[in-house]
Amino acid sequence: MNPLRAVGAGVLTLLHAAGSVTWFAIRALAAAVRPPWFGGQLLGQLFRIGFLSLPVVGLTALFTGAALALNIYTGGARFNAESFVPNIVALGIVRELGPVIAALMLAGRVSSGIAAEIGAMRATEQIDALHTLSTDPMRYLIAPRIVAGVIVLPILVFIADVIGVFGGFLVSTNTLDFDATVYVRNTVDILERWDVISGLIKAAVFGFLLTLMGCYHGYNAQGGAQGVGRAATNAVVSAAVLIFAANFLLTSLFV
Amino acid sequence: MTQTAKIAWKDVTIRFGRQTVLDGLRLEAAEGRSLVIIGGSGEGKSVMLKTALGLIAPDKGRVEIDGRAVRPGQEDDPGVAQIGMLFQSGALFDSLPVWKNVSFRLLHRDHMQADEARERALEALDQVDLDHDVADKRPSQLSGGMLKRAALARAIAARPKILFFDEPTTGLDPVTADVINKLISRQVKQLGATAVSITHDMVSMRAIADDVAMIKDGGILWSGPLNGVETCENSEVCRFVRGESEIA
Ligand SMILES: Nc1ncnc2c1ncn2[C@@H]1O[C@H](COP(=O)(O)OP(=O)(O)OP(=O)(O)O)[C@@H](O)[C@H]1O
Ligand SMILES: [Mg+2]
Numbered sequence: 001m002n003p004l005r006a007v008g009a010g011v012l013t014l015l016h017a018a019g020s021v022t023w024f025a026i027r028a029l030a031a032a033v034r035p036p037w038f039g040g041q042l043l044g045q046l047f048r049i050g051f052l053s054l055p056v057v058g059l060t061a062l063f064t065g066a067a068l069a070l071n072i073y074t075g076g077a078r079f080n081a082e083s084f085v086p087n088i089v090a091l092g093i094v095r096e097l098g099p100v101i102a103a104l105m106l107a108g109r110v111s112s113g114i115a116a117e118i119g120a121m122r123a124t125e126q127i128d129a130l131h132t133l134s135t136d137p138m139r140y141l142i143a144p145r146i147v148a149g150v151i152v153l154p155i156l157v158f159i160a161d162v163i164g165v166f167g168g169f170l171v172s173t174n175t176l177d178f179d180a181t182v183y184v185r186n187t188v189d190i191l192e193r194w195d196v197i198s199g200l201i202k203a204a205v206f207g208f209l210l211t212l213m214g215c216y217h218g219y220n221a222q223g224g225a226q227g228v229g230r231a232a233t234n235a236v237v238s239a240a241v242l243i244f245a246a247n248f249l250l251t252s253l254f255v
Numbered sequence: 256m257t258q259t260a261k262i263a264w265k266d267v268t269i270r271f272g273r274q275t276v277l278d279g280l281r282l283e284a285a286e287g288r289s290l291v292i293i294g295g296s297g298e299g300k301s302v303m304l305k306t307a308l309g310l311i312a313p314d315k316g317r318v319e320i321d322g323r324a325v326r327p328g329q330e331d332d333p334g335v336a337q338i339g340m341l342f343q344s345g346a347l348f349d350s351l352p353v354w355k356n357v358s359f360r361l362l363h364r365d366h367m368q369a370d371e372a373r374e375r376a377l378e379a380l381d382q383v384d385l386d387h388d389v390a391d392k393r394p395s396q397l398s399g400g401m402l403k404r405a406a407l408a409r410a411i412a413a414r415p416k417i418l419f420f421d422e423p424t425t426g427l428d429p430v431t432a433d434v435i436n437k438l439i440s441r442q443v444k445q446l447g448a449t450a451v452s453i454t455h456d457m458v459s460m461r462a463i464a465d466d467v468a469m470i471k472d473g474g475i476l477w478s479g480p481l482n483g484v485e486t487c488e489n490s491e492v493c494r495f496v497r498g499e500s501e502i503a
Contacts, residue, residue: 038363117350125346128310132340133360133409136330140363 024216031138032147041144049110049145049211050152054159056109057102061160064097065089065167073176085178086186089168094191094199095254098161100247103153103206107239111214114145115235118218119228127219142219146211153207154200161199198254205250206243213239261286261417261449262307266316268473269302276302278473279316284466289443289450291460291481293495294470300453301343303470304419307451309335320417339415343422343453345406347394353380353405354390360413379408384434399426407435411442418442420452424459436462457496460484469495 069089076082118141121127130137165187172178214235221231260283269277276299284290292300305311307318312327319325320334329335347356355362357379358372367375377387383404394402403426410418420439424432436459442448443465454460460467461481468478469492477489487493494500 121348124349125342125344126348128305128308129340129342129346129348131310131330132308132335132338134330134336134364135359 020220021212021216024219025212027138028142028146028212028215031136032143036139038140038144041140042148045144045148046152048113049106049148050156053106053109053152053156056105057156057160058163060101060105061093061098061164062167064101065093065164065169066171068092068097068164069168069171069176073172082176085168085172085176086183087190089172090165090187090191091195093164093168094161094195096199096247096251098164099153099157099199099202099206100243102157102160102203103210103243104240106149106153106156106207107210107213107236107243110149111210111235111239112232114211114214115218115221115231116228118142118215119221119231122219122221123224123228137219142215145215146208149207149211150204151207153203153210157200157203158196161196194254198250201254202247202250205246209242209246210239213242259286260284260319261321262451263319263322264303264307264316265319267303267306267313267318268315269299269306269311270314275473277306277313280470280474282468282475282478284449284451286449287443287447288465289439289452289463290466290468291464292451292453292468292470293455293460293492294476295495296455298470299473300470301421304340304421304451304453308338308340308419337416338419339410339413339417340419341403341407341410341421341423343425345394345402347402347406347409349394352391352393353397356394356405357390357408357412359409365413375412376408379412380405382411382438383408384431400428400431403427404431404435407438411438414446416448418448418450418452420450420454422453422455424454424456429458432456432459433462435459439463457498460496467492 069085072085072088073082076084118127121141127137127141130140169180169183169187172183173180217231217235217238221227262284264280264282267277267280268275280303292303294300302311306313307320307325309325309327309329309332317324320337323334325334326332347353348359351359354373354376357376358367361367361372361375362369373390377390380387380389385401385404385408389397389401389405394405397405403423407420407423410420418439423435423439427435439450439452440463443450450463452463464481466478466480467484469476471491477492479488484492484496
């Protein structure tokens with residue numbers, strides 16, 4: 001095959017995918033902002049996406065904060081800057097690692113789950129059945145999941161921020177001889193409101209992206225059990241890539 | 256067929272890739288009558304029903320309900336809203352208990368109170384000969400035949416004007432199949448519904464059909480009242496109904 005043609009075909013496929021994801025997102029948003037709403041579905045998703053993700057997000061945040069403190073301490077010691085541990089841990093967690101790590105964990109837990117569930121519904125004609133019961137699948141299935149993602153991620157990330165900083169605090173006060181009150185005061189002093197808020201805005205965007213990817217790949221799943229598996233994999237991979245890309249874009253906007 | 260057409264397939268052509276499944280198919284289902292569609296496996300019977308439901312967009316032609324073209328992909332289409340559909344695979348929502356499946360339309364579309372909707376669901380379960388303790392089970396806990404009957408209950412629960420049944424008696428024992436056949440006849444005779452059923456079960460066909468249509472090679476090979484099948488108006492239909500292959 002002519003290499004130019006291969007590149008061209010690749011670009012076209014990518015553009016086509018981007019177009020159909022965008023169109024899907026527009027339909028989902030249109031369904032989310034206009035009634036009828038399915039409140040019960042939304043509550044269920046808030047519980048499944050939010051509450052049930054707490055252990056995973058909490059544990060990863062704790063370990064990340066702890067490891068971050070140790071690394072900054074070792075690095076800082078090379079130019080006598082060990083005392084900056086609390087400041088850098090706080091900024092690193094709140095502005096960057098809290099949102100990104102929580103979102104990545106949720107891409108693994110939630111995007112794949114959504115894609116598999118909706119993909120299986122597609123494969124077993126349940127989405128067609130919704131249609132024949134005069135119910136728009138966009139409203140009943142898709143919108144509640146995406147709205148739940150946008151609401152829940154900032155809350156989860158806020159909790160991850162607190163736990164992550166606490167992880168750094170635990171390591172610093174127990175093994176690195178930091179004074180507890182000084183550590184807390186430094187953390188509070190360094191953080192500005194915008195540090196926290198910008199992290200939470202990132203979180204909301206990530207929540208949108210990771211639920212959107214789960215829904216999109218599940219909704220368009222084709223070909224039985226194999227297709228469902230493929231949808232779940234594609235959902236996780238595309239969600240993770242989009243999260244990193246969006247993180248870079250938002251960070252460059254926010255600095 | 257002297258009555259007006261409730262549903263009309265007008266020159267419907269459907270292709271999947273290079274495969275032409277329906278090729279200019281024309282058929283009418285008369286109001287208040289029970290039409291049975293027969294034909295070999297893979298001839299496009301299920302696709303025909305899905306086209307009338309707006310789930311598949313025809314490449315050519317259209318399906319009309321009450322004289323208005325069905326708009327594909329519109330879940331609030333007034334024609335489609337009259338249809339209660341039994342899918343060949345059942346297609347019950349496995350995240351919901353059986354009674355919420357059965358009363359789904361009543362709960363979400365007609366905004367009925369939960370206890371009233373549950374009453375209606377239990378009524379529908381009675382009609383398909385399912386015990387009330389099935390109501391709180393999940394679809395995954397039911398046997399194949401029970402699933403079929405629960406799905407049938409969902410199709411009839413909202414008392415639709417049009418009923419589509421894709422193989423309603425497949426996988427049922429003869430006695431239960433008889434219950435279902437009588438149920439379908441009753442829906443048409445007493446409630447004045449229009450029914451379109453697909454079946455491979457010739458006992459069922461004789462029990463429920465007013466009219467019969469046989470699909471072959473993407474079109475209607477023959478259609479007419481049930482006694483036309485019995486008097487062997489078309490030799491190929493006759494052979495099909497008797498289960499004789501063309502190989503001597
Ligand atoms: N979504 C689809 N994509 C591609 N091909 C399809 C699709 N749905 C149906 N087909 C093809 O269309 C043809 C008709 O399918 P259909 O399900 O209507 O058959 P049927 O007459 O209902 O058969 P059966 O009696 O076995 O249920 C088959 O060859 C099938 O492979
Ligand atoms: Mg079929």
